[in-house]
Amino acid sequence: xxxxxxxxxxxxxxxxxxxxxxxxxxxxxxxxxxxxxVGIAALVATIGxxxxxxxRIVGRFDELAATEIVVxxxxxxxxxxxxxxxxxxxxxxxxxxxxxxxxxxxxxNVGDALVRTSRVSDPRRQTSFNLSVAAASPGAFAAVxxxxxxxxxxxxxxxxxxxxxxxxxxxxxxxxxxxxxEQMPAITIGDDIYLVIGILDGVARQPxxxxxxxxxxxxxxxxxxxxxxxxxxxxxxxGATTLISTQVPNALKPDNxxxxxxxxxxxxxxxxxxxxxxxxxxxxxxxxVALVVGAIGIANVTLVSVMERTGEIGLRRAxxxxxxxxxEQFLLxxxxxxxxxxxxxxxxxxxxxxxxxARESWTPVxxxxxxxxxxxxxxxxxxxxxxxxxxxxxxxEPVDALRSGT
Amino acid sequence: MEPDAAAPxxxxxxGLGRTFGTEPPVHALVGVNLSVQERDWLAIVGASGSGKxxxxxxxxxxxxxxxxxxxFDGIDVAALSDRQRAGLRCRALGFVFQSFHLIESRSVIxxxxxxxxxxxxxxxxxxxxxxxxxxxxxxxxxxxxxxTRLSGGERQRVAIARALTxxxxxxxxxxxxxxxxxxxxxxxxxxxxxLNERGRTIVMITHERDVAKRASRQVQMVDGSLKESAWI
Numbered sequence: 001x002x003x004x005x006x007x008x009x010x011x012x013x014x015x016x017x018x019x020x021x022x023x024x025x026x027x028x029x030x031x032x033x034x035x036x037x038v039g040i041a042a043l044v045a046t047i048g049x050x051x052x053x054x055x056r057i058v059g060r061f062d063e064l065a066a067t068e069i070v071v072x073x074x075x076x077x078x079x080x081x082x083x084x085x086x087x088x089x090x091x092x093x094x095x096x097x098x099x100x101x102x103x104x105x106x107x108x109n110v111g112d113a114l115v116r117t118s119r120v121s122d123p124r125r126q127t128s129f130n131l132s133v134a135a136a137s138p139g140a141f142a143a144v145x146x147x148x149x150x151x152x153x154x155x156x157x158x159x160x161x162x163x164x165x166x167x168x169x170x171x172x173x174x175x176x177x178x179x180x181x182e183q184m185p186a187i188t189i190g191d192d193i194y195l196v197i198g199i200l201d202g203v204a205r206q207p208x209x210x211x212x213x214x215x216x217x218x219x220x221x222x223x224x225x226x227x228x229x230x231x232x233x234x235x236x237x238x239g240a241t242t243l244i245s246t247q248v249p250n251a252l253k254p255d256n257x258x259x260x261x262x263x264x265x266x267x268x269x270x271x272x273x274x275x276x277x278x279x280x281x282x283x284x285x286x287x288x289v290a291l292v293v294g295a296i297g298i299a300n301v302t303l304v305s306v307m308e309r310t311g312e313i314g315l316r317r318a319x320x321x322x323x324x325x326x327x328e329q330f331l332l333x334x335x336x337x338x339x340x341x342x343x344x345x346x347x348x349x350x351x352x353x354x355x356x357x358a359r360e361s362w363t364p365v366x367x368x369x370x371x372x373x374x375x376x377x378x379x380x381x382x383x384x385x386x387x388x389x390x391x392x393x394x395x396x397e398p399v400d401a402l403r404s405g406t
Numbered sequence: 407m408e409p410d411a412a413a414p415x416x417x418x419x420x421g422l423g424r425t426f427g428t429e430p431p432v433h434a435l436v437g438v439n440l441s442v443q444e445r446d447w448l449a450i451v452g453a454s455g456s457g458k459x460x461x462x463x464x465x466x467x468x469x470x471x472x473x474x475x476x477x478f479d480g481i482d483v484a485a486l487s488d489r490q491r492a493g494l495r496c497r498a499l500g501f502v503f504q505s506f507h508l509i510e511s512r513s514v515i516x517x518x519x520x521x522x523x524x525x526x527x528x529x530x531x532x533x534x535x536x537x538x539x540x541x542x543x544x545x546x547x548x549x550x551x552x553x554t555r556l557s558g559g560e561r562q563r564v565a566i567a568r569a570l571t572x573x574x575x576x577x578x579x580x581x582x583x584x585x586x587x588x589x590x591x592x593x594x595x596x597x598x599x600x601l602n603e604r605g606r607t608i609v610m611i612t613h614e615r616d617v618a619k620r621a622s623r624q625v626q627m628v629d630g631s632l633k634e635s636a637w638i
Binding site: 003007008010013017023025312314316317318319321323324325397398399 | 463466468469478479481486488489490491492493494495496497498499501503505507509510511512516520521523524525529
């Protein structure tokens with residue numbers, strides 16, 4: 001037998017010794033692993049939440065912006081007459097396949113006319129307001145996704161008859177001091193009395209309506225001599241905007257389609273990427289900082305462990321362990337701690353993503369690669385963190401280790 | 407057991423020196439000559455700081471000399487690399503330390519089994535071999551205990567069993583009874599005597615003359631030099 005042949009350590013023995021080293025001080029190991037758990041959990045949760053929130057934000061953005069088309073007439077050429085949008089734009093649009101809702105909107109120039117809740121001026125408080133007045137076709141409410149808080153919306157009949165009825169935006173209602181329609185409140189625009197039949201809760205599009213008094217288009221035509229609608233708001237199905245935007249000019253103005261300006265939403269993919277990139281960068285930075293803290297924890301505790309186990313290192317060297325065997329054992333211990341931290345952290349991070357998504361009724365979005373890679377990332381962090389302590393352990397002279405350790 | 411004087415020595419040390427530091431240098435060993443035959447039981451006696459632990463470390467390939475030669479079974483140990491010395495420790499040397507050096511989180515039998523792992527022996531039979539070594543030192547009934555539940559004498563027996571498992575050519579004992587009471591000391595020395603009787607080669611350092619007297623041969627370290635023990 002060659003007595004001087006290098007000693008050898010089987011992989012399974014190395015694994016057993018490393019695991020044995022970890023469980024020698026279970027509380028300390030648990031606390032050390034906790035650092036990585038927090039780091040990985042933070043990283044997984046932040047990546048997951050950024051994707052989930054980003055998806056939600058972008059989803060909302062896509063849903064609203066990517067399905068909206070606004071049509072106006074181009075400014076007239078010098079000396080030419082402005083192009084008028086047809087009164088039946090709503091009906092024309094609804095015939096197009098891919099249109100979900102459509103309506104016309106016009107901001108009415110009421111001149112100096114103020115909106116009041118009473119003909120009697122009350123000197124103690126403001127009763128006259130300079131509010132925006134808008135004319136809308138009945139379908140416009142659906143096209144801007146208006147929510148009704150109180151009362152009802154006006155319909156085709158109100159418009160055809162020119163009824164003096166109004167629907168208030170929530171800000172307008174607040175300024176006018178009207179919080180319900182049960183008492184049949186009335187307002188005046190200039191000298192004309194209008195019955196308030198509904199109050200909006202909010203609109204998803206055309207936010208100027210929030211502070212407006214909205215009257216039927218037919219009423220506006222009769223009262224304010226409205227010649228034609230100002231703009232057509234169209235909600236399309238997702239993905240139909242490009243097609244619809246090419247059809248709209250011909251449908252609305254077959255004799256002069258070029259006179260119309262069709263505003264289509266920006267390229268959604270680019271917007272999605274921009275929003276997600278901003279979110280991801282911020283959250284990954286936060287998770288990265290947490291992970292660095294975890295790595296420092298592993299390095300610190302492994303170094304302390306090496307110092308405390310000097311005697312054990314000396315014993316192992318006396319039993320025939322080479323420097324490499326000592327380094328391998330401590331590296332595997334720190335890598336195992338990191339991997340355990342990675343598994344636990346990935347689990348907790350995933351649970352956080354699911355819990356937050358469930359609470360907010362969002363769809364949790366997490367790349368499957370993230371929780372699967374987390375244990376590897378943890379192991380790599382443990383490996384790197386354990387490198388310096390392991391090298392220090394391996395460099396110990398056996399005689400010194402035996403003398404200083406007990 | 408009487409050593410075979412005609413056989414080549416297991417350990418042969420010639421002009422061995424070990425110097426620590428440079429400003430000023432400390433000469434822990436100076437011109438040490440020593441030979442140990444197989445089946446010998448040698449006690450190295452000396453006061454604290456006399457250099458006996460340094461000599462034992464060099465004999466155990468835990469340290470390297472700065473002068474002289476050390477041959478183990480004909481191998482020039484000073485010429486070996488760090489890995490080769492580790493291999494030699496693994497296959498031919500067993501250690502018993504004053505402070506036992508047991509891993510407290512492992513059971514008694516696991517502490518004994520650990521001595522085999524760097525030999526890359528098959529795992530099969532490892533537990534049985536460890537159990538047999540524990541039986542040899544009279545601790546078969548303590549196999550699953552943690553070392554913290556054992557007395558000092560029992561812990562030293564575990565350390566001896568750990569050294570024996572590997573059937574070392576040379577058993578090196580560093581003050582093996584230094585932490586034990588007199589009754590336990592006698593028991594441990596009886597164990598060494600029995601092991602030597604069964605053919606084990608033992609080199610033991612101690613500062614206690616009564617302990618050294620139990621060995622078949624004694625040498626004395628004085629200020630880093632070795633003298634055949636005229637005082638015993």
